[in-house]
Amino acid sequence: MDTLSLEERGRILNRMTEIRFAKYGKSTSTEDLRRYRAEERELAQRYLEGLPRILVARCPSCGEPVHMTIDTFGLDGIWWHVFGPDRSPQACIHYRVTLGALDLQGHTPDEASARATFEIETGPEAPYVVPRLMEAPGARLVLHSLPIAEGRYRAYLMTYFADPPAPSSEGHQPWLRREFLYLDNGHESRKHCTDHWDFDLAHWLDRKPPVVAWLDQQGKLQWSTAEECPYLGAPARCKALLIRGGQVVEREPR
Ligand SMILES: [Zn+2]
Incomplete structure (x- = not known):
């Protein structure tokens, strides 16, 4: 399927909002529902x-x-919700998880007020490292950044790999989600991690041999020093942000 246009996405989300209200109308029959x-x-x-x-x-x-499929149009789509759809990408056996951060760049996410009835947990505004995930043998991290809502905001994505592959029970919930599923002796289990966030990216980028790379414009990995990394030094809030009905609530960082 072709990528949605902004207009088509708007029509779909407006209709979904209409339905959400209509479902709970007094005259709604079982058949209507x-x-x-x-x-x-x-x-x-x-x-x-x-x-x-x-x-x-x-x-x-x-x-x-x-x-990954990402709703880059704005924060008013169901993709962003804490209980939103599964965002796990199809990837190789070394892939672990993609975490994220969203810099609102001083803007108020008011587009999320009209349609979003669920909470959005965008995390902090600056990229960070989860030290525990880097303790796995052969752990490596790849950074990427992209504009959201035509550049009003900036997302940072931190994707973890391990070679040999790390057990899924030692994983982490992906960006925007509250928990993740893993297999525990053949049974599906859920986990919510509250690992510490380390915002000192320079310290990780300067490790020898290198363990952190970033994706350049050509989609190639760059194993550079902190000095050359484009994601350092952006002034942003390190507090975790929760967006509810377009309002931003700050929480202490982990
Ligand atoms: Zn691989």
Whole structure:
């Protein structure tokens, strides 16, 4: 499917909002409810399948690209919600998880007030490292950054790899989600991690041999020193942000 245009995405999200209100109307019959739910599922599928597919990292071991569908249009789509759709990319066996940060660059995310009824946990505004994930044997981290909402905001994506592959029970919930699923003796289990965030990227970039790379404009990995990394030094809040109905709530960083 082709990528959605801004207008088409707007039409889909407006209709989803209408349905959400209509579902709870006094005169809504069981038959109406069934029809609304079917339409809602169809709209959500069109929206998710039409989101831009973006190269966010490349595996440092096997070179396999990691693509994610991301709602780069704005924060008012269901992709952003804490209980939103599964965002895990198809990736190689070394891939662990993609974490993120969102710099609001001084803007108020008011587009999220009209449509978003769920909470969005964008994390801090600056990129960070989770030291625990870097303790795994052969752990490597790839940084990437992209504009959101035509550049009003800037997202930072931090994708972790391990070679040999690390056990899924030692993983971490992906960006924007509250928990992740893993297999525990064949049983599906859920976990919520509250690991410490280390904002001292320079310290990690200068490690020898290098363990942190960033994706350049050509989609290639750059293993440079902190001095050459474009993601350092941006003034941003290190507090975790929670966006509810367009309002921003700050929480202490982890
Ligand atoms: Zn790989």
